Amino acid sequence: MSLQINSLTKKFGTQTALNNVSLKIGKSEIVGLLGPNGAGKSTLMKSIVGALKIDEGEIFFEGKNISQHSLETKSKMGFLPENNPLYAEMYVKEYLTFVAEIHGVSKARIEEVIELVGITPEKTKKISQLSKGYRQRVGLAQAILHSPELLILDEPTNGLDPNQIVEIRNVIKEIGREKTVILSTHVMQEVEALCSRVILLHKGNIIQDSPIAEFKDKFGSLEEAFADYTTE
Template identity: 60%
Template structure:
């Protein structure tokens, strides 16, 4: 077991940031820690990485108690904080070499993480010259330098453009094949794309802990489609097994179906029969969004 949390409570004055939190994470597993802003995600991660101490409860990472074996925890965890502090005046490779000395790892490891995170072409540039996406890669490379068994990533995709999102997402999925990845986010699409499991926290309490494949077994699905011009909702409601249609903006529609069958082919046939062009056609896990809204709306 990579992470074990039992009865953890954290107080800031009289306010409970975490209230009797318990969960466990195995290896290899990518777990999304999902919740609205202020729910307690970052606080939990700082406890797991020994930056904060809990008022009550036990947290164990890689077999080490975060209170009594802080250095052992730090040696076995790779951490990417939300705001990814970097020395912008340093070159990317220079920064990694500096941290490699701190971790006392072999210099060959520097090139390994550069290649793993796709930094080869940017390694000789100053960090301040890099895009947000490549700075995130530098942060991930640094977190991986000492080859930790557990990666803890706090909002790793915040502020990235769509192309950067895909690149970082694929990188995390690759890392998650051999390591435990515990990542926080409030973006449900990122959880769906990367994670094996989701833990939802609200107001300092765990309100759901589910495998993503359990959520995908739901018979409700939503298809997002963008046509080249406007279509009346009434026409889309004639599609089989439709529950509702929402025109979200311009020519983009969210169509909810009550079936586990992939309905994108039906939407495609509808467009073809009506001489419409499809500009985008995606499926999203409506059950995860519905679950999140239901559990965090109050």
């Protein structure tokens, strides 16, 4: 297994954000991480990439405990958080060069990724001058720049127009042929277009973990299935 989580629990004061969560995700798998707001999705993603301290349980990536091998495991992960924090006063290429230097990535790879995510016309602009859609592309560029083995994307097509959405989906699909991808989104068309499997979180618990066809089962759509599983 590329990623294995054992009995992960995370609390914020008296609130339990994740309750004894366990799962396994293999390589070359694009998994949709679904759930209502407040279900624990962001907490789970941040725990995997080491942005949040683990209270209870263990996370293994490529057989190594992320708490004991923090730098090694983090270096093989890429993360695009929902709020996409960028340095607004830096120029696009300057920012990506900065990220590349941290990872020890070549200049040729920077140009390759700029082309891949479709920001070539914008690369000499300041990030603050970019539209939301192009900022999102810059965020994706930094996440994939070092060719991570695990890519975690939180609402990756947020702010993109329909043409851009198709382009970015194709990039994600291509990455998923060889790498592990966890995709969190509220857009069910995204899940159907990209994912082979769905993990549904609700109130900190995994209530469904199944292939898409099985998740939909007797329902007419993913939206109907989602509503049924998460409405009390």
